[in-house]
Structure formats: C-alpha cells, structure tokens
Amino acid sequence: MQCLTTRLDGTPPVLTERTAPGVPDAPDAVVVRTLRVGIDGTDHAVVAGAHGHPPAGADRLVLGHEAVGVTETPHPQLPEGSVVAPLVRRPRDEATPARLDMAPPSAVYECGIAGADGFACERFVADVASLVAIPPTLAEVGVLIEPLSVAHKAIDLAVAARRTVPWEPTHAVVIGNGSLGLLCTLALVLDPRVGRVSCMGRRDRPDPTVTVIERLGASYLDTRTTPVPQLAESAEPPTLVIEATGHAPHAFETITALAPGGVGALLGVPTDDVRSLDAGRLHRDLVVGNKALIGSVNSGRAAYLQAVETLAAAPAWFAEAMIDRVVPHTAAPEAFTADDTTIKTAIEFSSYEERR
Ligand code: NAP
Numbered sequence: 001m002q003c004l005t006t007r008l009d010g011t012p013p014v015l016t017e018r019t020a021p022g023v024p025d026a027p028d029a030v031v032v033r034t035l036r037v038g039i040d041g042t043d044h045a046v047v048a049g050a051h052g053h054p055p056a057g058a059d060r061l062v063l064g065h066e067a068v069g070v071t072e073t074p075h076p077q078l079p080e081g082s083v084v085a086p087l088v089r090r091p092r093d094e095a096t097p098a099r100l101d102m103a104p105p106s107a108v109y110e111c112g113i114a115g116a117d118g119f120a121c122e123r124f125v126a127d128v129a130s131l132v133a134i135p136p137t138l139a140e141v142g143v144l145i146e147p148l149s150v151a152h153k154a155i156d157l158a159v160a161a162r163r164t165v166p167w168e169p170t171h172a173v174v175i176g177n178g179s180l181g182l183l184c185t186l187a188l189v190l191d192p193r194v195g196r197v198s199c200m201g202r203r204d205r206p207d208p209t210v211t212v213i214e215r216l217g218a219s220y221l222d223t224r225t226t227p228v229p230q231l232a233e234s235a236e237p238p239t240l241v242i243e244a245t246g247h248a249p250h251a252f253e254t255i256t257a258l259a260p261g262g263v264g265a266l267l268g269v270p271t272d273d274v275r276s277l278d279a280g281r282l283h284r285d286l287v288v289g290n291k292a293l294i295g296s297v298n299s300g301r302a303a304y305l306q307a308v309e310t311l312a313a314a315p316a317w318f319a320e321a322m323i324d325r326v327v328p329h330t331a332a333p334e335a336f337t338a339d340d341t342t343i344k345t346a347i348e349f350s351s352y353e354e355r356r
Pocket residue numbers: 040041042045147150176177178179180181201202203223244245246247266267268269270296297298299
C-alpha cells in the first residue's frame with residue numbers, strides 16, 4: 001500500500017509502496033483503516049530534518065502522528081468498526097515507565113516522528129492499548145484530537161502547578177496562532193475556570209486564524225505592536241500563558257509577561273537558538289514573582305478523552321474552519337506545500353461512510 005514517507009533531510013516527502021506500518025504480530029494488534037491524517041508544525045520540522053529520526057536500520061520514516069481511523073479487526077476491548085485516534089508514543093522496552101507521555105524521550109518511540117513509523121498509510125496496525133475510541137460523529141475531524149489533547153495536558157499541568165496557592169486563570173494568553181495555538185485557545189475558551197482569553201500572532205488582518213480567534217470570543221493580540229513582555233504592563237497581566245510557537249525567546253518572555261503568581265506552559269519545540277539574555281533579571285523575576293514555568297510534551301489517554309469532550313462541545317463551524325485543506329492520499333506529498341493562509345491540512349485516505 002502507499003504510505004507518505006520522508007528521509008528527514010529537507011527533501012520533499014514521497015509516496016512509497018510498503019506494508020502497513022505497526023506491530024502485526026503483537027497479540028493485541030488491531031488493523032486500522034486510516035480515514036485522515038493531520039499535518040502540524042512538527043511534521044514540517046521532521047521533513048526538514050530538524051526533529052525526529054527514522055526507525056532503527058531504516059532510511060525513511062512513514063509520516064503522520066495526528067490520525068483518525070476505523071478498526072477492521074474485532075477485539076474484545078474494541079469492536080470492529082470503532083472510530084479511533086491512535087496515541088503517538090510507544091514504549092521502547094519493558095523498562096519504559098507506564099506513563100508514556102511523561103517518560104524520557106530516550107525511553108519511547110513516537111509514531112511518525114521518532115523511531116517508529118506513523119499513520120500516513122491506507123492502513124496501520126496498532127496495539128489495542130494505543131487506540132482511543134472516539135464518537136463516530138467526530139470521524140471527519142478526529143485529526144484534531146491528538147493536538148487538542150496536547151493543549152489539555154499542558155493546561156492540566158499548569159493548573160496543577162498552582163494547586164497549593166491562591167490563583168485563578170483570570171486572563172489566559174496563548175502565544176502563537178498556528179494550529180496548536182488555536183486549539184489551546186478553544187480549550188481555554190470552553191474551560192469554565194478561565195476568564196478572559198487572548199491569542200497572540202504576527203499576522204495582518206484579514207487572516208483566517210484571527211477570524212477563528214475572534215469567533216471563539218477571544219482577543220487577537222499582535223506581537224509586532226504588543227511584544228510579549230509588554231503584557232506585564234497591560235491592564236490585566238496574564239495569570240496563565242501557553243507558548244505554542246517554538247520561537248525560543250517567547251519562552252523567556254513568558255516569565256516577564258506573567259502576573260505575579262502566574263504560570264507559563266511551554267509547548268513549542270525549537271531548534272538550537274543561541275542568544276544573549278539577562279539571565280539574572282529573568283531568574284529574579286521568576287523567584288520574587290512566585291512564577292512557574294513548565295514544559296509539556298505529548299499526551300495520554302485521559303487528555304484524549306478531554307479533547308473528545310472539548311471537540312464535541314466546540315461550535316459547529318470550528319472544526320471546518322481549522323481543517324481548511326484536505327488533500328487525497330494519492331496527492332499526499334502536496335500536504336507539505338500549504339501556504340501561510342492554511343490553518344491545517346489533512347490527508348484523506350478513505351471516508352468513514354464507504355465501508356459501513
Ligand atoms: P505551526 O502551525 O507552524 O504554528 C507555529 C506558530 O508559531 C505560528 O503562529 C507562527 O506564526 C508562530 N511563529 C513561528 N515562528 C515565530 C517567530 N519567530 N516569532 C513569532 N511567532 C512565530 O505549528 P503548530 O503545529 O501550531 O506547533 C507549534 C509548536 O508547537 C511547534 O514548535 C511544534 O513542534 C510544537 N508542538 C509541540 C507539541 C508538544 O507536545 N509539546 C505538540 C504539537 C506541536 P506565523 O504563522 O505567522 O509565522
């Protein structure tokens with residue numbers, strides 16, 4: 001079957017004929033017919049050779065870590081025909097900690113990213129424990145579950161970091177209006193604990209991401225006119241900041257931007273970026289301001305289930321506005337040629353209806 005593969009060297013991905021990726025011999029293996037695979041900033045970094053690596057001994061990696069599919073083999077825990085979103089991480093060996101999303105990177109593989117083939121294939125095989133059943137009503141938009149779960153995990157970790165002190169997310173700011181930033185904005189807007197929500201970008205209006213932000217009821221802030229550190233001097237400095245750009249200076253600017261007692265969660269995965277900064281000022285600000293800065297990567301089943309709830313509760317227009325380009329799998333390499341106006345490209349391998 002045709003799979004979308006990369007050499008992780010900056011050359012464009014291509015369609016390659018091969019068998020379904022996954023673990024066909026595992027006792028709990030389930031065959032999944034792929035419906036759609038979403039593309040995010042990490043996939044672009046993988047193709048560019050800036051992140052990830054192929055499976056041991058292979059020179060190509062099957063792309064795709066945001067996926068939705070339909071199971072084709074019966075399993076006592078998962079009836080045939082279930083709509084599923086696969087988890088991204090797999091244990092490297094028996095010593096890998098059970099909570100894969102909190103395990104060290106060296107202890108796990110990431111399908112479609114690091115050391116294990118992904119899901120951008122007509123079919124893939126997965127252990128039943130790595131599949132999360134989602135409502136069939138979300139089959140078309142299920143590629144948003146994985147990145148939305150990343151947003152939920154980060155929010156949970158940030159809230160947990162303030163659990164022992166008086167703190168309220170009165171103003172939450174997301175830095176970055178790429179697909180992950182917009183999903184963070186959705187999760188925060190629908191979170192009853194959160195007051196005002198803003199999302200920062202560097203785009204001129206009209207822009208489809210600004211439309212999404214404002215239709216959600218959040219405010220758009222332009223980092224060119226309101227640099228991140230200036231948030232500290234605004235009428236309502238943020239008590240919660242989620243960084244979703246991968247632009248390394250934003251991580252440190254988050255410290256300055258936060259209100260005293262605030263918490264920042266970093267999600268971006270930057271390449272090396274050597275610069276000078278006033279480490280003393282940032283260190284002091286973090287300490288005397290009682291601020292917290294956390295990093296968060298990947299997500300597990302509980303966060304996927306939160307994402308399912310959030311996506312089901314999202315306004316009807318949201319998912320269609322987010323997945324604004326769908327390419328057929330026969331033209332899958334074109335998914336990597338999207339221009340700046342595309343929010344998220346999905347590759348369509350099959351439709352949910354066709355085999356019901
Ligand atoms: P994306 O669609 O490429 O969006 C990136 C966003 O960052 C855009 O809003 C972009 O603005 C902005 N940006 C990039 N460089 C910037 C700079 N120098 N200054 C200001 N803004 C800048 O990527 P994504 O899929 O949303 O992912 C965002 C980041 O999170 C990436 O680093 C990705 O690898 C990472 N990520 C992490 C996890 C995790 O588990 N921690 C999960 C998913 C993604 P413009 O479009 O205007 O340039």
